[in-house]
Amino acid sequence: MVVAQLGVAVLVSHGGSNFRALHEASLVPGAGFAVSFAVSNNSGSQALAYARERGIPSRHLSSRTHGSVDELDAVLLGELTDRGVGLVVTAGYMKKVGPRTLAAYEGRIINVHPSLLPRHGGQGMYGMAVHEAVLASGDQVTGPSVHHVTAEYDTGPVIARQEVPVLPDDTAESLAARVLAAEHRLLPEVVARIARGD
Ligand SMILES: Nc1nc2c(c(=O)[nH]1)N[C@@H](CN(C=O)c1ccc(C(=O)N[C@@H](CCC(=O)O)C(=O)O)cc1)CN2
Ligand SMILES: NCC(=O)N[C@@H]1O[C@H](COP(=O)([O-])[O-])[C@@H](O)[C@H]1O
Numbered sequence: 001m002v003v004a005q006l007g008v009a010v011l012v013s014h015g016g017s018n019f020r021a022l023h024e025a026s027l028v029p030g031a032g033f034a035v036s037f038a039v040s041n042n043s044g045s046q047a048l049a050y051a052r053e054r055g056i057p058s059r060h061l062s063s064r065t066h067g068s069v070d071e072l073d074a075v076l077l078g079e080l081t082d083r084g085v086g087l088v089v090t091a092g093y094m095k096k097v098g099p100r101t102l103a104a105y106e107g108r109i110i111n112v113h114p115s116l117l118p119r120h121g122g123q124g125m126y127g128m129a130v131h132e133a134v135l136a137s138g139d140q141v142t143g144p145s146v147h148h149v150t151a152e153y154d155t156g157p158v159i160a161r162q163e164v165p166v167l168p169d170d171t172a173e174s175l176a177a178r179v180l181a182a183e184h185r186l187l188p189e190v191v192a193r194i195a196r197g198d
Pocket of ligand 2: 012
């Protein structure tokens with residue numbers, strides 16, 4: 001019996017290590033999902049290069065390809081629906097997902113954020129800024145969160161979190177590396193659970 005696989009689209013801006021981790025997890029027999037489409041707002045992103053190398057359909061969609069965020073939103077939604085995407089994952093995607101896509105994929109767009117939401121989220125909270133904020137706050141624990149994507153940055157219901165320690169000699173870079181390694185475990189676990197219907 002052929003079991004339908006969940007088609008997953010990943011939106012990425014830069015390195016794409018979470019995208020790679022998700023793709024690798026999808027190749028495990030019985031994963032239940034396939035990374036079927038990649039979108040980046042950065043034509044030079046390593047994520048798009050990886051997608052091309054692995055034969056994953058991909059597209060550069062940004063303010064350079066489309067004049068308005070509204071048009072970008074409509075084009076992205078068209079691509080997702082034409083490809084039968086069942087779940088959208090933003091992973092290191094630095095732009096806001098627009099209202100059309102949010103409405104059509106309500107409950108089916110998730111994001112990985114590098115802190116224990118609701119702490120250290122929101123506008124401006126991306127990349128190293130998040131880890132710098134954690135260190136500045138004196139938090140003894142941090143870690144990634146996977147949450148539903150809603151209109152405002154990082155305010156959607158949290159699906160899962162993974163705590164990692166903040167060590168006394170941590171720098172933002174050492175903390176980022178520890179959190180990123182936890183993301184590479186957490187995000188594929190959450191997507192596999194969604195694919196199973198858990
Ligand atoms: N509608 C939504 N879109 C996105 C969400 C979300 O929760 N709702 N999450 C982000 C990912 N993210 C944190 O996990 C995030 C990304 C970027 C920013 C941010 O402040 N961006 C800057 C622009 C940065 C740039 O252009 O490089 C900004 O908007 O001023 C905050 C949080 C993915 N999309
Ligand atoms: N608020 C958004 C944000 O900061 N996202 C973070 O960007 C990094 C992307 O790495 P990757 O491109 O190697 O997956 C990840 O740490 C992700 O949590």
